[in-house]
Amino acid sequence: MFKVLVFILAFSILPARVWADEDVDVELVLAVDISGSMDIDEARVQRSGYLNSLRHPDFLNAVKSGRLGRIAITYFEWAGRISEGSIIPWQVIDDAGDVQAFTTKLQARPIGTQRATSVSNAILFGTSLIDTNTFSGERRIIDISGDGPNNTGPPVITARASALARGITINGLAIMVRPSVSFGPLDRYFGDCVIGGPGSFVLSVHEAEDFAVAIRQKLILEVSGRSPPAHLRLANEVRTDCFMGEKLYPGFLDRTYPELGR
Template sequence: MADALRDPEIVAAMVEGEVPIAVMQWSGSDKQQLSIPWTTIRTSLDANLLADRARLMERAFILSDTAPAEAIHFALGLFDSAPDCERQVIDISGDGTPNGGSDVNLARQAAERSDVTINAIAIESMGLAITNFYRGAVITRDGFAMTARTHRNYPEAIRAKILRELSKVIG
């Protein structure tokens, strides 16, 4: 993520749109953490500082369940303290299907009722099980899902996803 936040095309789009960003980490039912509070990107320095924070961010959860519904509910709550913005988007990335937590369909519906878009990156090396799960149960009607074939492919996938999202903000 840090590399994507330094990409000149992404930085220019974030600055032009004065995009607010918060970063949370999630895993199991009771494992959600706000890792970087809301930060509005008004200058390239703001973007570089955000990228530095993202690079230094330690992984919050290891070897835990996968509960995307709780992650969505937690993210929705973060919008209560968000700066004003044109669109509200939750980016969710993961390498597993749910094995904990509540019904992700209900969480997605709560996002849709709040006019929040959910986009996703599925990280999977074989097949499309996680991607198909994200497409069928996680993303909103106006959202999209992408696939990173491995964790090594994640940086290029998140770059592509952020560019696609930002094109809707400044397009």
């Protein structure tokens, strides 16, 4: 009996966050594309855009505008697979010191690119980060950037359905600085095949110098919970082939896709 009592007392003095989820306004995953179709200069501009946006006073003001005035945020980079060395663990943001700590970690990460583009793996990994964290957010969001359609890994529509089934919203940043002639408008692909959930939206970047402004606008909308402008919410009628990326690579016809009925 004494041993049982000691066990109970020992655990009763642990910090509250061990026992219960920590309430935040938003659980936000930043999933950033570093696929080889982006050159190193674009990757640097994108990284700078995230750093500047997170450090901008408007971002922290948006955080403080929430009911609780704090969010939980994590970051990782992806291409055909997840770049494990890029992952910044979950951190609560509720003051300028937290922002500085988070962005210092991000700035220290080396910048590079990798092969292939798996939007689906990025969504699935982001979903797992949300499912396994110790936070309880009023909203749960995966914020995914990309400069091309899914061309490896599971179908993107399957990954999206898995996230949406868990109550996660997916927003997109379509990087269209060097648009490919191999497929249609990337923002339309993101709107039809990638984003989803309440208030989901797509922002487009057409010029390298627009990265910082677009990223800041996206983060403020996500953190504040404001409704995105109508021009950022694409029509619900699907007009895009969500397998356009896979079809550009050899072996597509040899794979089984239940989503296509074969």
